[in-house]
Amino acid sequence: MPTTDPMPSAEIVFDTLFAYQKAAALKTAIDLELFTAIDDGARTAAAIATRTKVSERGARILCDYLTVNKLLAKSDGMYQLVPESAAFLSKRSPAYLGTIANFLLRPELKNNFENLTEAVRRGGVGPHDNNIVSTENPVWVEFARSMMPMMMPAAEAIAERLASSESIKVLDIAAGHGAFGIALARRSPKAEIVALDWKPVLGLAEEHAKAAGVQDRYRTIAGDAFTVDYGSGYDVVLVTNFLHHFDAPTNTNMLKKVHAALKPGGRVAVLEFVPNPDRVSPPMPAGFSLTMLAETAGGDAFTFAELRGQLADAGFHDVEAHGLPTPQTLLIARK
Amino acid sequence: MPTTDPMPSAEIVFDTLFAYQKAAALKTAIDLELFTAIDDGARTAAAIATRTKVSERGARILCDYLTVNKLLAKSDGMYQLVPESAAFLSKRSPAYLGTIANFLLRPELKNNFENLTEAVRRGGVGPHDNNIVSTENPVWVEFARSMMPMMMPAAEAIAERLASSESIKVLDIAAGHGAFGIALARRSPKAEIVALDWKPVLGLAEEHAKAAGVQDRYRTIAGDAFTVDYGSGYDVVLVTNFLHHFDAPTNTNMLKKVHAALKPGGRVAVLEFVPNPDRVSPPMPAGFSLTMLAETAGGDAFTFAELRGQLADAGFHDVEAHGLPTPQTLLIARK
Numbered sequence: 086m087p088t089t090d091p092m093p094s095a096e097i098v099f100d101t102l103f104a105y106q107k108a109a110a111l112k113t114a115i116d117l118e119l120f121t122a123i124d125d126g127a128r129t130a131a132a133i134a135t136r137t138k139v140s141e142r143g144a145r146i147l148c149d150y151l152t153v154n155k156l157l158a159k160s161d162g163m164y165q166l167v168p169e170s171a172a173f174l175s176k177r178s179p180a181y182l183g184t185i186a187n188f189l190l191r192p193e194l195k196n197n198f199e200n201l202t203e204a205v206r207r208g209g210v211g212p213h214d215n216n217i218v219s220t221e222n223p224v225w226v227e228f229a230r231s232m233m234p235m236m237m238p239a240a241e242a243i244a245e246r247l248a249s250s251e252s253i254k255v256l257d258i259a260a261g262h263g264a265f266g267i268a269l270a271r272r273s274p275k276a277e278i279v280a281l282d283w284k285p286v287l288g289l290a291e292e293h294a295k296a297a298g299v300q301d302r303y304r305t306i307a308g309d310a311f312t313v314d315y316g317s318g319y320d321v322v323l324v325t326n327f328l329h330h331f332d333a334p335t336n337t338n339m340l341k342k343v344h345a346a347l348k349p350g351g352r353v354a355v356l357e358f359v360p361n362p363d364r365v366s367p368p369m370p371a372g373f374s375l376t377m378l379a380e381t382a383g384g385d386a387f388t389f390a391e392l393r394g395q396l397a398d399a400g401f402h403d404v405e406a407h408g409l410p411t412p413q414t415l416l417i418a419r420k
Numbered sequence: 421m422p423t424t425d426p427m428p429s430a431e432i433v434f435d436t437l438f439a440y441q442k443a444a445a446l447k448t449a450i451d452l453e454l455f456t457a458i459d460d461g462a463r464t465a466a467a468i469a470t471r472t473k474v475s476e477r478g479a480r481i482l483c484d485y486l487t488v489n490k491l492l493a494k495s496d497g498m499y500q501l502v503p504e505s506a507a508f509l510s511k512r513s514p515a516y517l518g519t520i521a522n523f524l525l526r527p528e529l530k531n532n533f534e535n536l537t538e539a540v541r542r543g544g545v546g547p548h549d550n551n552i553v554s555t556e557n558p559v560w561v562e563f564a565r566s567m568m569p570m571m572m573p574a575a576e577a578i579a580e581r582l583a584s585s586e587s588i589k590v591l592d593i594a595a596g597h598g599a600f601g602i603a604l605a606r607r608s609p610k611a612e613i614v615a616l617d618w619k620p621v622l623g624l625a626e627e628h629a630k631a632a633g634v635q636d637r638y639r640t641i642a643g644d645a646f647t648v649d650y651g652s653g654y655d656v657v658l659v660t661n662f663l664h665h666f667d668a669p670t671n672t673n674m675l676k677k678v679h680a681a682l683k684p685g686g687r688v689a690v691l692e693f694v695p696n697p698d699r700v701s702p703p704m705p706a707g708f709s710l711t712m713l714a715e716t717a718g719g720d721a722f723t724f725a726e727l728r729g730q731l732a733d734a735g736f737h738d739v740e741a742h743g744l745p746t747p748q749t750l751l752i753a754r755k
Contacts, residue, residue, distance in 0.1 A: 092507060092515065093503040093504045093507050093508075094504070095504070095507075095508050095515075095517060095570070096704065096747075097490060097491065097504050098446075098491075098504060098508045098509065098517055099524075099704065100703075100704075101442050101443060101446045101489065101491065102443055102446060102447075102520075102521055102524050102525060103443065103524070103707070103711075104439040104440065104441075104442035104443045105439065105440040105442075105443040105444070105525075105530060105533060106439075106533055106707075106710060106711065106714075107436050107439040107440075108436060108437055108438065108439045108440040109440070109533035109534070109536045109714075110536065110710060111433075111436045111437060112437075112536075112537075113536045113537045113540055116537050117537060117540065138541070139540045139541045139543075140540070140541060140542055140543030140544075141543070142543035142544070142713070143539065143540035143541060143542065143543045143544075143713060144540065145699075146540075146709045146710055146712075146713045146720070147540050147710065147713070149699045149700050149706060149709060149710075150706075150707055150709065150710040152700040153700050153701075153703050153706050153707045154436065154707075155432060156432065156433075156436065159698065159699075159700050168428040169428045169429070169430070169432050169433060172427060172428055172430075173428075173430050173433045174433065180427065180430075182430060182433055185437075186437055189434075189437050189438070190437060190440075195440060198440060198441055198444035199444070201444045201445065201447075201448045202447075202448045202451050202452060204478065205448055205452065205474045205475070205478035205479065205481075205482050206473070206474045206475060206478060207475055207478065208474075208475030208476070208477035208478045209475075209477070209478075235430070363494065364480075364484045364494075365484050365487040365488050365494050366488075368435075368488050369431065369434065369435075371484060371485075371488045372438070372441075372485055372488045372489075374481045374484060374485065375441060375445060375481055375482065375484075375485040376438075376441065377481075378477070378478060378481045378482070379441075379444075385481070412431070
């Protein structure tokens with residue numbers, strides 16, 4: 086920089102260094118059900134403190150901090166929810182996302198960022214490090230349960246696009262909560278869904294299938310998506326939030342298995358965080374890449390060109406990208 | 421909320437939950453001297469990886485993440501510093517703030533936020549918890565050293581305001597790096613500075629006094645500011661970045677000691693993070709309150725009215741607030 090430039094503000098540096106406090110404050114507020122307390126009518130620090138069973142000083146400082154960070158509003162000493170906290174952080178809202186915070190901020194995941202420097206050096210975590218995708222990890226049951234509400238809009242959008250009145254056979258790989266396959270089953274009265282995941286997670290998917298009234302058309306395969314037999318004759322295979330955990334060769338090998346399990350003309354539907362070719366926009370899919378660097382051996386937020394390449398290398402063609410009402414992208418390709 | 425409102429975006433919720441990653445990414449980039457490498461001419465992920473001795477994949481993902489977070493710019497696959505990272509994050513800059521990151525993100529401080537819920541319940545950390553101000557903690561030597569560059573603009577602004585051509589006697593309480601007293605000494609040729617702090621920290625202040633050529637007018641008192649004898653006959657007492665660690669009664673008691681040590685008509689100069697009366701603006705002083713909740717038993721970012729009250733209760737009058745070219749405020753009061 087030329088020395089004649091005026092000195093910029095260091096605010097962004099300190100704001101970034103202290104950013105960990107924002108996550109901690111939101112987690113604490115969710116744990117204390119503070120947003121729910123305000124939704125229920127507590128407005129002053131004293132009333133919020135009584136309702137959440139904390140000190141008034143603690144309630145006041147936490148609420149002020151959440152106001153600074155735009156998750157509450159304050160006027161004349163009274164706090165209120167903003168539209169985002171009313172919709173997603175009060176337990177009174179059907180779109181409550183509080184349970185997912187418990188997953189996203191669990192030490193098992195967060196602590197990987199204590200070792201980020203080593204992950205940058207190596208280009209990922211080692212297979213024997215704290216690599217969450219390396220084993221039949223019980224964390225995935227909690228993950229599946231907590232991700233369900235956030236994934237509903239994408240599941241409905243995908244189901245709307247793939248719905249059929251025919252007797253289609255659908256494989257839902259790494260089904261998790263089951264929402265993707267179940268949403269498709271609800272919109273396709275003759276569809277048969279086969280949900281694949283680790284055994285402990287499948288119990289949750291089956292529970293959700295029953296709740297949705299599609300249990301008669303719902304089967305499961307327990308095991309590792311890379312090694313278990315998929316069966317064959319599928320019209321549609323759902324590969325949602327899966328590929329970002331692995332590197333390109335691993336994905337291509339897995340997609341070859343998907344290809345083999347599909348009928349001729351069958352389709353694979355891939356849901357992913359897909360950044361633009363510049364890899365630095367939009368913020369959420371682009372930023373997701375760092376999470377995969379810190380938490381997996383070779384995962385990434387792949388660009389459309391990269392995913393199209395992985396699909397093409399596995400034998401797929403006619404790869405199309407479809408925007409969704411969420412920060413993710415749906416790719417559909419044909420066998 | 422009326423149900424007719426459109427659903428807001430959940431982006432702020434996820435951005436806040438994942439905010440801890442921003443701090444981790446910046447710390448890693450500072451540790452790897454990544455900004456310095458770019459300042460030295462490395463522009464591609466490959467060149468940056470070579471220079472910082474990391475994997476190319478790691479360099480690419482980290483640089484993209486820093487670009488998403490506005491600490492780098494990227495175009496045609498080439499990275500460059502933004503004005504803020506050039507000024508504060510490259511070791512080639514005289515305003516480099518990298519060392520302070522090592523302090524601000526040390527586990528000893530950061531881990532207090534793992535227990536934030538308990539601090540909110542209790543209204544602070546207990547005296548036997550991980551309370552950094554409770555003992556003669558060696559952390560303060562590192563703190564003093566790393567804070568020095570950031571405090572220079574405030575130190576110069578305060579010195580300019582208090583400078584005198586007379587033979588004034590100045591007490592610098594919790595002197596730390598010594599910058600406040602030393603800046604005043606440099607602008608006041610006959611001033612005598614008495615620096616008070618814990619013994620290990622005073623070595624650093626003396627080193628800086630010598631470097632500034634004011635060591636002949638520089639004395640020290642080792643000990644705890646609450647219990648040690650200050651001496652008397654001071655024209656000015658500097659109480660910088662001190663009061664926010666303690667509650668109002670503790671501060672008033674300490675300010676009474678300051679009052680007793682001043683000459684009649686002498687002045688106390690208090691440097692603090694002072695939020696507006698609403699306590700939620702400006703962002704930095706308002707947000708600082710949470711740091712004190714998490715890390716001290718009763719500290720806070722006090723408003724002007726609260727600080728004026730603490731000073732008045734200690735016998736001071738004519739309390740004035742002065743803006744500074746930093747996010748902090750200078751208060752001056754007279755005995």
